[in-house]
Amino acid sequence: MRRAISLAALGLGHTSPNPVVGCVVLDAEGRVAGEGHHQRAGGPHAEIHALRAAGDRARGGTAVVTLEPCNHTGRTGPCAHALIDAGIARVVYAVPDPTDRATGGAATLRAAGVDVHGGLLAAEAARGNECWLTAMRLGRPFVLWKYAATLDGRTAAADGSSRWITGPEARADVHRLRAEADAVLVGSGTQRADDPHLAVRHGAAAAVRRPLRVVADSGAATPATARLLDGAAPTLIAVAPGADTRHLDAAVAEGRAEIAVLPRAATGRGLDPHALLAELHRRGVQSVLLEGGATLAGALWAAGLVDKAVGYLAPALLGSGPAALGSAGIGTIADAFRLDVHDLARVGADIRLTAYPRRTASAAPAPSDNTPSTEES
Template sequence: MTTPSSAYDDAMRRALELALRGTSLGPNPQVGCVLLRPDLTVAAEGWHRGAGTPHAEVDALSRLAPGESTVGLTAVVSLEPCDHTGRTGPCSEALIGAGVSRVVYAVSDPGESSSGGAERLRRAGVEVVAGVLRDDAEETIRPWLVATRAGRPFVTLKWASSLDGRAAAADGTSRWITGTAARQHVHEQRAAHDAILVGTGTVLADDPGLTARGDGGELLADQPLPVVVGHRPVPADAELRRHPRALVETGSRDLEAVLADLYGRGVRSVFVEGGPTVASEFVRRGLVDDYLVYLAPTLLGGPRTALGDLGVASIDGQVRLVTTRVTPLGDDVLIVARAQPRRTP
């Protein structure tokens, strides 16, 4: 026999699947919604497709069969319904107006202007159940949640190195340490982030294009916003000047200020591909959320390490990470890691 609790869990798993159909780019979260009838059968499903499009709850309501009553439905949503007017109206009002009797959600909305939907629903007499599969939902939309809670973009730091931790040979050459599969994966990661960031040193030394390209060298549909940190100007004839999106020259080395500015521009994820100087500064300042390390089965030796001084004076100060994924890419290996959660006394 299906119980409400098990039905809500099943519907929430489906809502999280639906959420991933929406874009992860831009300022809006990925959200999915499943509408259940009083007998716990599915009446409709919906998801958010991006800024300016109907939110998941409204999308699901629009997909009900003609003549199907909205009164008494339960809305199972992966994120607390919003309670603000932006390009679209508040989802809390849409659910109240539809006569939904219960709202079940996984994660509270941390947005300063968009939160409060649960309380609005309760005041209107709608039963609210919070925290269903919260951990699963936290992981599904982790980049957006981290960005919104911190007020800065989610930062992914990437480097490619030899097994002995070298990012280049002694003469500075680095093309190519990794193979084609790993390099293509990097292009896919570029396309999956709102912005790509390097330092002026990388621009002047390598003249990178920082575009996201497919196997055949074609430009992918989604291109990251190119961002350069540092005081030195980007040369007029630099490859970056031909990027499909307008170059952002920050004229600053203040990483917190740069990230705050990007957040204000609607950027919620940044892919850092800078050299050791920029990469090390992000690590030193505790600004890295995910590490993507591409390891090639080769040895280079020499001084060109992937990271420079991190301010670690003794082993007690080491930056401990948690490995979340290890993926073979041809002859290379991708290691994905994140900062180790702080222990609470």
């Protein structure tokens, strides 16, 4: 199963809106006969790749799969039937399929006389498929907050300069995160201060991955000359009702940007973060890389909408300047967001820390009048 999980990871950034899935087929003697992973949406599923590799050796063997085999016909046929037709005698899967459309594969297999076992390394496999599972279970995108800061938590110097806090290796690693995401999100303050491009520029994925670039910009302050309006990737400017977007008319007419009008936060300042994620989910976005800034990050944290944090910490000190996280509704240490560290790694001269909030995905609080807005100063 761990081999199947590692195979599934090869599909990250390529399978959305489908899940990442890995499969290992063993022959009747328990030897590896075939392996496969879901490579792209619309292409063969992991089980099909593994069965093709195994050929006749699959008959009487075992299929080990990270996700319950599907039971429906979409752009490809049902994998449960393919496993039955191949003569598989036993199926072991990690995570049950949570979708109404595809679930039932295990029952179909059992009805055909296949020995089926579910739940093996379920937590480990679910983490590898966290974006798709969050989108399916909660009806919103998975949100990964990424930031880069000095050891004293500063994301820029007092004069606003921030290039470069981290080294080239860390910046290249961020492009890997972008390549795995469906959308990259920033606030209006970050757009004005940094004029980021937000496209994937490094690595093999740069030629094929074009995640949606999103600016939470209630007042439509994004200028017509912004770098992210260059047409290199799809771009969405989310504004509040009444915002004057006439200066963006040319970019919209030329297909370089879209405008989405979303409700304001209950505070009346900035956009409602729940509405923002709902709009992205409506557009088929299952994973969001939140790159900045501090105010937008604070609003999403306060709303219970951040699912994972990746911080790049540089061995440097500034002593002043903006902090990585803005107001998140915390007034006392007892209310601090506590996270569990999942990974620590050295990336060039910097440290990458990956952590998860100490809550279940279903425990995200509902919006309230105390939820900070997404507006940035």
